[in-house]
Amino acid sequence: MGAYVPDACAIGGCVKGYVQPAHTASAVGEVAAENIFNQEAHYANPTCVYMEPEAASMGLTEEVCKAQGFSYKMGKFPLTANGKSLILNGDEDLVKIIAGGEHREILGMHIVGPRATDLIGRGTLAIGTGCTVDEIIVTIHSHATVTESICETASTVEKRAIHIKN
Ligand SMILES: Cc1cc2nc3c(=O)[nH]c(=O)nc-3n(C[C@H](O)[C@H](O)[C@H](O)COP(=O)(O)OP(=O)(O)OC[C@H]3O[C@@H](n4cnc5c(N)ncnc54)[C@H](O)[C@@H]3O)c2cc1C
Known part of the structure; x- marks a missing residue:
């Protein structure tokens, strides 16, 4: 069972309620890193x-x-x-x-x-x-x-x- 942690964001397989294939988990990791450095990130996801x-x-x-x-x-x-x-x-x-x-x-x-x-x-x-x-x-x-x-x-x-x- 996961716990809700305010102000914490999650990516990849641990996110509940979405289909999270490996390529999505990996790309969203890059989006998170780019967002941390205030860069807007757009990814196309099949x-x-x-x-x-x-x-x-x-x-x-x-x-x-x-x-x-x-x-x-x-x-x-x-x-x-x-x-x-x-x-x-x-x-x-x-x-x-x-x-x-x-x-x-x-x-x-x-x-x-x-x-x-x-x-x-x-x-x-x-x-x-x-x-x-x-x-x-x-x-x-x-x-x-x-x-x-x-x-x-x-x-x-x-x-x-x-x-x-x-
Ligand atoms: C059987 C199966 C087949 C799949 N086939 C495909 C496929 O063909 N194509 C596809 O795109 N996706 C596939 N997936 C989905 C894909 O594996 C996941 O989307 C992807 O692994 C998610 O990556 P992640 O880094 O978020 O999580 P994970 O790869 O699960 O990595 C999480 C890591 O965190 C570690 N961990 C967990 N808890 C802790 C803790 N408390 N402390 C420290 N470390 C911890 C785990 O040991 C693990 O190494 C498949 C999944 C399964 C189960």
């Missing part, structure tokens, strides 16, 4: 589930956008249309991107499928740096990789997909 298939998520969902009245565009790409995913025994998996309705900045990325916990690094970087759908589309993704699905998903936001019907 959620990963290491099951089979893997799942990973970063940023806003459609449900949150609707509830908050945000203007958004959504793109979805089935991993059955990604060769490397099929090689890795991917099934009915998918990548989903939520982008701002006006400027198409990436607001959310959600992935279920092979290497989802690796792929989410792209979403974390995109959201952390304010990257747009267009910037992902013009980034050439090497073939044959599961990362191609990120570019394909960005293309579906603009109805410019090449390997599925728009």
Whole structure:
């Protein structure tokens, strides 16, 4: 049983009521150190589930956008249309991107499928740096990789997909 200590702050696994994976615990430790030196710290924090298939998520969902009245565009790409995913025994998996309705900045990325916990690094970087759908589309993704699905998903936001019907 923990004790409440006034004016004491806690980070990591001992904080009650939140999912606290190792990368979050580590990053929040850095935030705490930066805050102690009066520096503002912003970190993008993905959620990963290491099951089979893997799942990973970063940023806003459609449900949150609707509830908050945000203007958004959504793109979805089935991993059955990604060769490397099929090689890795991917099934009915998918990548989903939520982008701002006006400027198409990436607001959310959600992935279920092979290497989802690796792929989410792209979403974390995109959201952390304010990257747009267009910037992902013009980034050439090497073939044959599961990362191609990120570019394909960005293309579906603009109805410019090449390997599925728009
Ligand atoms: C089975 C399992 C699997 C996990 N898998 C993953 C995963 O795949 N990916 C992921 O991101 N996260 C995973 N986690 C979560 C991850 O381990 C924690 O988020 C992370 O370790 C939290 O780091 P921390 O430094 O806050 O705490 P800890 O790593 O728990 O470190 C706390 C330290 O404090 C020490 N300590 C405790 N009490 C005292 C005391 N009174 N005096 C001195 N020292 C003390 C402990 O011995 C320990 O060394 C997993 C956790 C478990 C239990």
